Amino acid sequence: MEKRFMTGNEAIAEAAIQAGCKHFFGYPITPQSEIPEYMSKRLPEIGGVYLQAESEVAAINMLFGAAGAGGRVMTSSSSPGISLMQEGISYLAGAELPCVIVNIMRGGPGLGGIQPSQSDYFQATKGGGHGDYHLLVLAPHTVQEAVSLTMEAFYLADKYRNPVMVLGDGYLGQMMEPVKFEKATTHGELPTKEWILTGAKDRPPRVIKSLYLDPEALEKHNLRINRKIHEMIKSEVRVETYLVEDAEIVIAAFGTVARIAKTAIKALREKGVKVGLVRPITVFPFPYKTFEEITERVGKVLVVEMNLGQMLEDVRLGVCGKAEIRFYGRTGGMVPTYDEIAIEVEKFARERR
Amino acid sequence: MEVGTKEPLYETVIMAGFGGQGLMFIGKLLAYSAMKTGKHVTWIPSYGPEMRGGTANCTIVISDEEIGSPVITSPKALIIMNNPSLEAFEPRLQSQGRLFLNSSLITRQPTRSDIEVITIPANDIAVEVGEKRTANMVMLGAYISSVNVVSKQNLLEGLKEFFAKKTQFLQVNTTAFERGFTHSKH
Amino acid sequence: MQIELEKIFERPRTLRPVTTHYCPGCGHGIVARLLAETIDELGIRERTVGIAPVGCSVLLYNYLDVDMYEAAHGRAPAVATGCKRVNPKLVVFSYQGDGDFASIGTAEAVHVAARGEKITTIFINNAVYGMTGGQMAPTTLEGQKTTTSPLGRNLDQTGYPIRMAELLTTLDGAAYIARVSVNNPKSIIQAKKAIRKAFETQIRGLGYSMVEILSQCPTAWHLSPIEATKWVEEKMKPYYPLGEFKTPEEG
Structure with missing residues (x-):
């Protein structure tokens, strides 16, 4: 297979497309703007949708709507933008919606800088948003690995019905390296999405929500999410x-x-x-x-x-x-x-x- | 040197100058051409607002083996296109390293004596070949002629691919490259 | 002897036979019914998806027999956008209160209209935060007492109530914008017409549609249900005039 010479950002975007991502919602921010730029060019070519949201807050909620409608969806941002998304990420985890979130980290806190950083580790791995949840977080160290992990991220998101984060830094995003786009073959079958909103035709209506006013019901819901987290801990550790x-x-x-x-x-x-x-x-x-x-x-x-x-x-x-x-x-x-x-x-x- | 004991290739170069001088471009071209010959390559740019009108630089690593750090503290070579970049990067060049200076624009003298300095009046040559924006290609030609990292042939093939959609600029860029290549031969 | 009676009134198919959590005299229940009737009449129940965000709006998914999302506070237009972009065949509406649409979610409200997103917003304006116990809303009127404007809303301190219908009318992507009320039978009939037009605008692919509904909140206003309907008439309507601000026919 022909090697292509690409920046990490472009490679992540292309990997997402090859993994079946057809919908991207995002907002530009350095050092990851090449991802939305690439998506805005490529997605229309394959009949997909690129939409530049009014903010990261809107982008992550567009993801919520798009994932709920059954789309394979992604957003990308960098540290301050990811902070803005935290509420939505918590809702996505609570409503068990699969999606891929790319964070090309830059220095913080606050507006910080635009040079590479890994200072969102806590935010990515320990929650970030409110409530009992975890993201599955993949941390590539080369452009090639960014490709394979991005592809896999979509699979893992669907498998666990949980948001998955690809965590890179400004250098990974900006760097160019040779890459091959090979589909991972080791994946098992994914269950059909019998929870997506398509209109209540020939079935009872479905609701996608994270609201459980009865604490017993919320505890039960959280424990179910937690069982998935434990399954990830058992099956998905990579080192x-x-x-x-x-x-x-x-x-x-x-x-x-x-x-x-x-x-x-x-x-x-x-x-x-x-x-x-x-x-x-x-x-x-x-x-x-x-x-x-x-x-x-x-x-x-x-x-x-x-x-x-x-x-x-x-x-x-x-x-x-x-x-x-x-x-x-x-x-x-x-x-x-x-x-x-x-x-x-x-x-x-x-x-x- | 006996066959089979040849040191594996590991070349590092930082290219620096003003934004718009085409350093990012020649960096990519070099890395891409090396990739085509089966080498491991990384290209990493300075990024952000300083690129718009300010100074810009990129770091290229070319290796027979898998590349660890794409960030290089002390490169084996420097391609320097302006005074501020000389000031910033000269101290970082490895001892015995090669410093390629664009003498059309650089008025300062290098201060180190443990390095090899190759001066090329890149902008003057570029004007001579009829396209002042090809000073970058002149510098790359000089680099390729003295650093055995990819052949001239491989590089010109890469150049053709890069200009596949802008063929009208291919010839002048090739000429600029050739002039740099021969200028450096001594 | 058996008499054949013609059925002239019944529960809409889309309205579930359940008791709502709304207070006596609240306008939400009326709007839920109007929505259900509209969905039935347009025959779109099986391809309609609603979004109910935070506030008294949130439990709408218990009352309507359609697929629904519960969204984060203020973000329903973004969720609606994501849904519609994945599946353009769906009829997508957001059902939002004044805190949601005119305060925390103003950015989403403005941009969904600016984009001409083919979705419909039903915006319930009752000039108060009902769910959280009667705090000041961006739509609270001058002098109106709430738990966070105990002496009455002071314009010097808190600025002016927002007229969302007029605001969104200025945006080219908005195709149908109307303000109606549900405080008397005549207004309710008007409201139903506007809701229907808004949905039709979406179905015809003409752009964004929004119906602002002045709605009574007797509990947070500390009024009887009858007094509350009068308050809509006498206090709200002078500041929030009813009417169609933009219709697709006008282009």
Whole structure:
């Protein structure tokens, strides 16, 4: 198959189209505007709909309506825009509507900046909006992986009737790399959507809602959503381990930072430092088990992020006191370099337990 | 050097100048042409408002192996098109690295002595070939002639694809590239 | 001996045989019935989808026998847009109160009209927040006492009530805009006609349609149902004049 040379943003958009997404609602924001731009060109060509909403608030609610009508739907934004969407995301999760939300993160808080960041980790993995729910969150580290995970995101959204987030950063969105568009083949059958609103013809009316005024009914509803979350935790955890077999120290990083770490690891290994990498691909559900297992034999874990210590908390839960943890983070759009990471690893390696 | 022990290819270059000088374009062209020969490539731009009228830069990595970091602290080469970019990037060039300077626009002298400096009057050459906007191609020609990353042939094939819908500009861009390529041969 | 009686009045097919949560004298129940009758008369029950957002509007899905969404506060026009864009064959309407349509959801209200989205909004204006216990609405009249304007709405402090029908009439995407009331039989007949026209506008693909309905809220107004109908007549109508502000025939 011919390789194409595309930015992460364009590749995500094309992947969505190839995964059957026919409806996109969004609002421009740097550094992800190439996604709506691409969609506005491509979707009409395939009989789909691109609609530029008046705000991210409207966009996410258009998604709500479109998903409820049975469409394969997506929106994309960057940090401040994703914050605006949180109410709608909570409603989507509450009403069990499948959709894909792409967050190409930039530095915050507030308007922050436009350079790459990973500081929406908490927001993405721990809720963001109100209520008992979780998104399934996929964190690609290359443009190719952004393609395969975006395609898969639509499948997972339908499988769990739950919003799925593709979590990247400004560099992943802006970077160009060669990509192939290969349909994933491992997927099982999806159930027919017997809950979508098509008009109450030859059947009783359906209601899509998140309102349950009776607390017993709401508890029951939430527990059902929670069973799906537990099913995700059981079945959907994805993680890459890189050179961990003989490692004496492992770096924990996701997304762009993980690939920067790989360059640091290469240089460190050439100097004889036995260092590896654990890279969560799903940041929710988080690969706690991998960290549990690895700390059976590795005593030191260095968490590196483009934030001030967010995934760090999940690593702590996984490591559970069985290894030393250090953190190195850059924030505000600053990107940690492989040199900086290498220095941190060497410093940590020299520390006596 | 014996056959089979050849070091795997790993080239890094940052290209910087004013927005509108076509650096993003030649960066993409270089990466794309290398991709066509089976290499791993990444192209990463500076992005945001500074690109509109201000300075712009992009980083390209070309490798036989899977690429880790697309962000490069100290590149092996620099293509520099204006004074502010020289100031910003010269300190970051690797020792023994190559600095390609557009001497038509750069009035400052490089300060380091541990690097190889290749000066090309790119804008003057571009004017000579009849299209002042091809200074970028002159610089790329110079780079390709001294850095063995893709062949001239491969690059010109890539150029053809990039200008598939604007064939009227293909010839002048090719000429500009050739002039840069031969200028740098010494 | 058996007498054959002609049936001249019955419950509309689209109206479910249930007791509503609305207070005695409330206008919502009347509008729900008008909606049901309109849907029946147009024969569109099996392809109609409604959206009821937050407020007294929300439980409409319990009363109408059609597919429905419950939406976030103010966002019904966006939800309607998403639904209609996926399935343009559907007849889609939002059913929104004044907090929803004229306050928290004004951006959606303006833009759904500006886009000429082929959906219909039924906007219930009762000049007060009913569901949450009678707080001030963007449509609360000058001097009107509510739980958050206890001395009466003071225009210096809170600005002026919004006339949504007039506001949306200025937008080219809006094809049918009317204001009606449900405080007496004659007005109710007018209201029914407007609702029907709004739905027809959508079905004919002419653009956005909106019917603003002045509706009585005896509970939050602290009036008897009869007094409430008079209040609509005497207080609301002078500020919110009835009429068709825009019809497709005018182009």
